[in-house]
Amino acid sequence: MLSNPVYGSLKSNIDRLGHCLCLGLDPDIDKIPSYYEKSISGLDMFLIDVIEASKDQVIAYKPNISFFEAYGIEGLHLLEKCRARTPSHVPFILDAKRGDIGNTAVKQATYLFDYFGADAITVNPYMGHDNVSPFLDYKDKLIFVLALTSNPGSNDFETLKLESGKRLFEEVIEKTNTWSKNNVGFVVGATQTDLVQARSLTSFPFLIPGVGHQGGRYVDAIKGSDANGVSIINASRALLYSWDSPKNLDQTINRLISTIIS
Amino acid sequence: MLSNPVYGSLKSNIDRLGHCLCLGLDPDIDKIPSYYEKSISGLDMFLIDVIEASKDQVIAYKPNISFFEAYGIEGLHLLEKCRARTPSHVPFILDAKRGDIGNTAVKQATYLFDYFGADAITVNPYMGHDNVSPFLDYKDKLIFVLALTSNPGSNDFETLKLESGKRLFEEVIEKTNTWSKNNVGFVVGATQTDLVQARSLTSFPFLIPGVGHQGGRYVDAIKGSDANGVSIINASRALLYSWDSPKNLDQTINRLISTIIS
Numbered sequence: 001m002l003s004n005p006v007y008g009s010l011k012s013n014i015d016r017l018g019h020c021l022c023l024g025l026d027p028d029i030d031k032i033p034s035y036y037e038k039s040i041s042g043l044d045m046f047l048i049d050v051i052e053a054s055k056d057q058v059i060a061y062k063p064n065i066s067f068f069e070a071y072g073i074e075g076l077h078l079l080e081k082c083r084a085r086t087p088s089h090v091p092f093i094l095d096a097k098r099g100d101i102g103n104t105a106v107k108q109a110t111y112l113f114d115y116f117g118a119d120a121i122t123v124n125p126y127m128g129h130d131n132v133s134p135f136l137d138y139k140d141k142l143i144f145v146l147a148l149t150s151n152p153g154s155n156d157f158e159t160l161k162l163e164s165g166k167r168l169f170e171e172v173i174e175k176t177n178t179w180s181k182n183n184v185g186f187v188v189g190a191t192q193t194d195l196v197q198a199r200s201l202t203s204f205p206f207l208i209p210g211v212g213h214q215g216g217r218y219v220d221a222i223k224g225s226d227a228n229g230v231s232i233i234n235a236s237r238a239l240l241y242s243w244d245s246p247k248n249l250d251q252t253i254n255r256l257i258s259t260i261i262s
Numbered sequence: 263m264l265s266n267p268v269y270g271s272l273k274s275n276i277d278r279l280g281h282c283l284c285l286g287l288d289p290d291i292d293k294i295p296s297y298y299e300k301s302i303s304g305l306d307m308f309l310i311d312v313i314e315a316s317k318d319q320v321i322a323y324k325p326n327i328s329f330f331e332a333y334g335i336e337g338l339h340l341l342e343k344c345r346a347r348t349p350s351h352v353p354f355i356l357d358a359k360r361g362d363i364g365n366t367a368v369k370q371a372t373y374l375f376d377y378f379g380a381d382a383i384t385v386n387p388y389m390g391h392d393n394v395s396p397f398l399d400y401k402d403k404l405i406f407v408l409a410l411t412s413n414p415g416s417n418d419f420e421t422l423k424l425e426s427g428k429r430l431f432e433e434v435i436e437k438t439n440t441w442s443k444n445n446v447g448f449v450v451g452a453t454q455t456d457l458v459q460a461r462s463l464t465s466f467p468f469l470i471p472g473v474g475h476q477g478g479r480y481v482d483a484i485k486g487s488d489a490n491g492v493s494i495i496n497a498s499r500a501l502l503y504s505w506d507s508p509k510n511l512d513q514t515i516n517r518l519i520s521t522i523i524s
Binding site: 146153172 | 364369393413418423476
């Protein structure tokens with residue numbers, strides 16, 4: 001249990017809604033329903049409708065900044081608008097996978113937390129402590145450190161066995177546990193059979209992507225969820241692109257959520 | 263030796279200039295010489311002067327995108343201007359340390375290569391092959407994969423000994439070597455005594471930060487440089503912030519370069 005305001009909001013949203021689903025905002029002009037114009041302004045209308053229809057139904061939003069960046073500066077303006085439209089009780093988890101040497105990570109924290117007003121972010125641990133530390137100084141935010149990701153490439157380095165007998169992702173979790181200032185969580189993919197093993201190493205919250213199109217199932221991802229901890233289970237494509245008309249979109253999203261969590 | 267146009271430009275610039283120095287563009291309003299206004303437009307004037315005075319004296323530019331991002335969208339406009347002002351024969355190495363699951367890395371490549379027109383980028387290998395692969399599909403670009411970075415935190419994970427006897431950064435170099443499409447290089451810090459050992463594992467180019475304020479020395483960084491390979495040795499603060507007036511700045515930069523490489 002973390003004494004942290006973002007953690008508090010997540011916990012309260014989970015208690016109220018009775019599920020742990022977070023909506024991944026990965027806007028893509030080529031995938032938006034045919035009702036919308038295939039342009040930046042069509043994408044903007046799409047995001048307005050999605051946030052309006054889902055804001056009382058999901059525990060958090062997880063925009064992946066790369067999907068906005070792909071449209072250049074226009075895309076980043078869209079991200080600013082998404083932030084502005086998100087109610088304060090729904091944490092805005094900016095999936096940015098940043099990290100760099102100390103003085104540069106300070107700049108990254110400025111961009112993500114101060115400029116975009118993210119409540120939480122994702123960080124890549126490869127470069128070690130001084131690469132994570134400037135983010136941890138934001139004690140009222142949450143920092144999700146990549147541990148065991150949902151993609152096939154997670155087998156290349158993350159699961160390598162160390163001389164100590166531990167695997168790299170286990171070492172990442174154990175070491176980062178000690179760096180936390182009441183504000184660390186971990187990213188572990190829903191597709192990973194080692195999810196339960198990862199949970200045994202920490203009581204910190206897990207951000208779990210990979211449900212839906214990537215093949216992970218909500219019911220598996222929720223297994224072993226610590227009664228004291230929090231799981232944030234992310235679905236992007238399965239919620240964003242599985243409908244065609246914004247008419248009664250709140251009811252459509254409600255139905256999609258029921259299907260995913262059942 | 264890579265058959266790659268960016269590699270070709272770097273090699274030709276090194277032959278012409280007789281050194282391997284790359285200028286790191288890490289703009290910071292708090293550090294610019296007192297001659298400039300402490301504002302975004304002051305920073306813009308500073309960058310105009312720096313690029314104009316150095317463009318025939320350095321083998322490449324390495325803007326770290328995080329320093330631009332710290333000023334939000336205004337900062338990213340500055341980055342666009344820097345790109346536009348860089349002559350085509352001087353590679354623009356966008357230090358972005360990106361990486362994500364495959365469909366997201368595609369978006370990151372669009373942003374860095376297509377939108378900003380980077381000639382080369384840096385990528386974090388933690389998430390494995392499908393996290394690097396979309397960048398490698400840009401065969402005319404260079405992708406520098408983080409191996410052994412210049413910061414103290416490099417000891418946390420990068421140098422961990424694996425069950426195989428190799429250290430993690432060695433495994434990263436050996437595995438990534440096999441993924442190259444004539445377009446891979448590695449980031450190894452000038453501060454690392456294992457720089458020569460890292461060179462023994464690959465003939466691919468090395469991007470070497472950490473000279474100057476971080477404590478690395480050019481003469482050490484150049485040691486063991488493969489006659490067939492290329493070293494890009496980066497200096498940021500030592501070139502950017504070691505002068506006060508733009509008067510005869512080209513001569514000042516020439517003198518600073520001579521000091522660094524001697």
